[in-house]
Amino acid sequence: MPLLQVENLRAYYRTQVYGISRSVRAVDDVSLELFENEIYGIAGESSCGKTTLIKVISGTVKPPLRIESGHVLYDFGALQVDMTKSDPEELRQTVRWKEISYVMQGSMSVLNPVRKIIRTFEDIVRTHQGIPNKKLFLEQTCDHVMRLGLPPDVLNLYPHQLSGGMRQRVAIALATIFQPSLIIADEPTTALDVVVQRGVLQMLREIQAESGNTVLLVTHDLAIHANVADRVGIMYAGRIVEEAPTPIIFTAPRHPYTQHLIRSLPMIGDKSAKESLSGAPPNLANPPSGCRFHPRCPLAFERCRTEAPAMVRLLPQHRVACHLVTEAAE
Amino acid sequence: MNGEKKLLQVDRVTVSFHVGGFIAGGRLLAVNNVSFSLDAERPEIFAVAGESGSGKTTLARVLLHDLEPTQGRVVFEGRNLSTIKRRRDAMEFMRKVQPVFQNPFETFSPLRRVEDYLFETAIQFGRARNRRAAAPIVDEALHQVGLSLEEVRQRYPHELSGGQIQRVAVARALIPQPHLILADEPVSMVDASLRMSIVNLFKKLRDEQKVSVVYITHDLATAYYISDRIAIMLRGVMVESGPVEKVLGNPLHPYTKLLQESVPKPVMTEREQWARPINLGAMEVKEYGRVGCKFAGRCPHVMEICKHAEPPALEVEGRTVKCYLYGEDAAQSNQSSLSSGKL
Amino acid sequence: MLAVFRDLLRYDGRFRVAFLFLMLTLLLAGLSWFSPYPPTRTFITPQDLPPSLEHPFGTNSRGQDLLWWMAFAVRNSLILGVITAVVSRLIAIFVGLVSGYRGGFIDRALMSANDSFVVLPVLPILVLLSFLLQGQLSLVTLALLLGLFGWPWDARLIRAQVLSLKERAFTRTAVYSGTPPLLLTLREHLPFVLPVVFATTINNMLWSIGMEVTLSVLGLSDVTVPTIGTTIFWANQHQALVAGVWWWLAAPILVAVVLFLGLYLLFSSVNEFIDPRTRLRRIGA
C-alpha cells in the first residue's frame, strides 16, 4: 500500500462575480501514487495546476476551489485518511504538520513577522503536541535546527532579519520538526539565487535521506528535478501527461511535451540553438478538446483533436498519455 | 580609449548606500569601482551575473540613469549621463536605452490594457501622431517578438501568460528603436519552459536589429546560451569578466566556480558533484564590509593577504580576474593549492 | 456603463436599496421645480396641520407646506454636499497625486500646506466668517469654503498610496515609455486611488451637510434658504416639539436618514465594484 494514492482527482475553481460564472479546470483527472522513502518531483509550466494539486493533496481546499470527484487516500500505518472526505478542522488536528507538512514559495506566510523564530516554533509545537517542559522543548528545537546545519542564533531573530534563503531553510526546519511522513515543497527555491537554491535543496535532500520519509517537490525547473527527484511527473493543463523515474524522463522521454522540455533545456557548455514551444499556454477555463497539448504539439494528428489520450503504462514505472505512444505500443 | 566608438562606457563607477551603522562608516558599496564598455559597431549581449544582493540591480539603475553614481561616470554614445538634466535630454536618452524588468506581471498596471503602453510609447517618442498612425508601428514591434496586435488587443496583463507579457515588454522597449536594452533578470519570474522564448528573442535582436543587450541574471545556463561576454559580480565588485565560453566554460575565480557549479545541470550524471555541501556564508552586509577580497569568508583557497587588501585586476587566460591566486608572485606558491583543491 | 449599472442592480442588494433611497430623495428634490409657490413665501397654507393626504409632511407654524419646503431643502443640501465633495476631491486628488509622485520640494511644500489645513479649527473659523458676513453666507460660498477645508486627510491618504505605487515596476515602465509626470500619475495611479476617493466622498458629503446643519441650527447661515439645517432651525425657533408639531422635525430627520443611508449604501456598493481587486476578479484574473 503506497503512502498516498490519488485517484482520478478533479478539482475546479468555480467563481461567480457579478453574474459571470467561470470554472477553471485546474486539476482534471489526475492519478498518482507516492511511496515511502522517495522524492517525487512535479514539473510543468506556470498555471498548469501544480499548486492546485498540492492544495488538494495537503487538504487545504478553500472556495472557490472545489473537489469535483476522485480520492486522495493516505495510509500512515496507524491511520488511514481520505482527504476528499475529511473534515478540515479534524485534519488540522490530526495530520497537518505531524504527518504532512507544507513548505511554500516565500516562507513569510508561515513565519510571523512580528515574532521571533523560536516563538513560531513554540506556537506550532504547542498546538500540535503541547509543551510540558519548556527547557526540553528549547533543547530539542536547538538540536533540530543545528542538525539541519543552521546556526541556532537564528531562533532569536525576527523573520525580516534573515535573508530569503535562510528564511526558506527555517521554514523547512519548521516543517520537519515532527518528522512528518510527507513533506510537500511547492517551488521552495524559485525566488532564490543558484547558490542559495543549492543549499536549500541539499538540506531538503539530507532530511529525506536521514529520515526516509517522502518528499513531494514541485518546481517548473527540470534541472532541479534532475538533481533531486527519484521520480518525476510532468503536468500539462491540469493533467499528468508522463511519469517515470528521473533517468528515464531525462534520457528516454516519450511524450512530445516532455521531449520538447528536455530538448530545450539550456546548459553551460552548450551553445546550440534551442527551440521554444510555439503557441500560448492553454486557458483552463476553456481547455482545448481532445489531447490538451494538440494546438502546440508538432506531432499532432487527427485523433488528437477529438479524443483525449488515456494514460498507458509502458514499464511498471513509466506512464504516458499520448495517442502516438499508445498506437506504437499496440 | 576612443569615446566615439563606444556605445556604452562605464568608468570606475561606485555607488554607495547608507546603511544603519552596522559597519564602519555605515556605508555599503553596492557597486564598487566597476568598469566595462560595449562596442558601438559590434552589437553584443553582455551578461552580468552574481548572487542575490551583489549589486546587479543597482548597476542597472545607474546605466538607466535612474540613479547617480557616487563616483565614476557612465558615457552613452559620447554623452556623460550626469549631464542629462532637462526632460528633452532625458527623452533623447530613453529613446536609445530601454529597460525590460524582472517580473512580467508587475511590468504593466493590472488595471490597464497592455496595448496602451505600446501606443503611448510610440506616440510619446514621436514615432506617430495618434493611435491610428501608431498601429502599424506597434504591430511591427509585436511581430518582432512573435506576437501580433490582434493577439494582444484589448487584453489585460492577467489575460496573457508570463512569457507573452514579457515579450510584450520587449516589444514596448523596441518601439523607440533603442540601441541598448537593459534587461534586469527578465526570465527569473518566467517559468523554465518559456524562458527560451525570451532569451532567443534577445539573440534575434542582436543579430537582426543590431541592438546591444545588457542581460542581468543569476541564471548562468541561459547566460551561457545567449551572451557573448559575461561579468561576475560579488558584493559590488566585478571579480571575473570576459568571453562567456572562457569565464563559464573554465572559471578561474573561486566564486565563479561556486556559481557555475551551483547551477543544476539537466543531466543525471552530475548529481554527486552538485550535492557536495557548500558554505552559504555570512550575512550580506558583513561581506560587503570586508576590506580585502569579499569572498575570503567562504573561499576554500583563502590566504592571509586576501583578508587585508583587495586583489588587483589581472589579465589571465583571456579574461580579467580579481584574485590573489593569479598574481604574478602568488602564482608559484599557490599552484599546488589550485590543482589539488578542486572547489 | 449601462451594463455596469444593470449588473449592479441585478447582483447587489445594497445597490438596489441605495438606488431606491436616492431615487426617492432625488424625486423629492425634483419636486422643488414644480412647487406652486416660492419657498420664501409664508402663511400660504393653514398652520400646524399634521401629515395628511393633502399635506404628506404636514404644514408648519409659518404656514408652509413641509413637502414643498423639504423639496427645496433636500435640493439645496444635496447641491451643497456635491459642490463640497467635488471641490475637495479635486484638490485632494491633485495634491495627493502630485505630492506623492513628484516628491522633494513640491511634496514638502504641499504637505506643510496640508498640515496647516489639518490643524485649522474649521468650525470656529466658519462661525467667525458667518458673524462677519452677518447671515449673508450664501449656500454656494459655504459649499466652496467647506470644499477648501475638506481635502487634507484624503490628500494624505492618496499621497501614501501613490508613494507605494511609485515603487511598482509599472510606474517605471511608464517613465521609460516617455510619459510626462502629471499624465503618468493620472494614468497609472489614479485608477488605484479612485476607491479611496469614492469611499471618502460619502464621508465628505455627510460632513459638509452636517456642518451646514450645525451652522444653521446656530442661526449663522442664511436661514431664508431652505436646507435640512434651516428646517431644524425654524422648527426650534417655533419650539415645534413643545408645541407638539413633531412632524416639523420628523420631516428633515426622515429625509436626512434616507439620504444618508442611500449615499452610504451607494458608495459601499460602488466602492467594492471599482476596487482594483474586485475589478480584477470581474475581468477574470
Ligand SMILES: Nc1ncnc2c1ncn2[C@@H]1O[C@H](COP(=O)(O)OP(=O)(O)OP(=O)(O)O)[C@@H](O)[C@H]1O
Ligand atoms: N483562487 C483562484 N480562483 C480562480 N482560478 C484560480 C485560482 N487559483 C488558481 N487559479 C487558476 O487555476 C489554474 C492553476 O493554477 P495553479 O496555481 O495551480 O498553477 P501552478 O501550476 O501552480 O502555476 P505556477 O507555476 O505559476 O505556480 C490557473 O489557470 C489559475 O489561473
Ligand SMILES: Nc1ncnc2c1ncn2[C@@H]1O[C@H](COP(=O)(O)OP(=O)(O)OP(=O)(O)O)[C@@H](O)[C@H]1O
Ligand atoms: N536604496 C538602497 N539603500 C540602501 N541599500 C540598498 C539600496 N538599494 C540596494 N541596496 C543594497 O545594495 C545591495 C545590492 O542590491 P541590488 O538590489 O543591487 O542587488 P542585486 O544583485 O540586484 O540582487 P537581486 O539578485 O536580489 O536582485 C544589497 O545589499 C541591497 O540591500
Ligand code: SF4
Ligand atoms: S496525443 Fe497527439 S497532440 Fe497529444 S501529445 Fe500525443 S501526439 Fe501530441
Ligand code: SF4
Ligand atoms: S582573493 Fe583570496 S579569498 Fe578571494 S577568491 Fe582569491 S583566493 Fe579566495
Ligand SMILES: [Mg+2]
Ligand atoms: Mg504554483
Ligand SMILES: [Mg+2]
Ligand atoms: Mg536585482
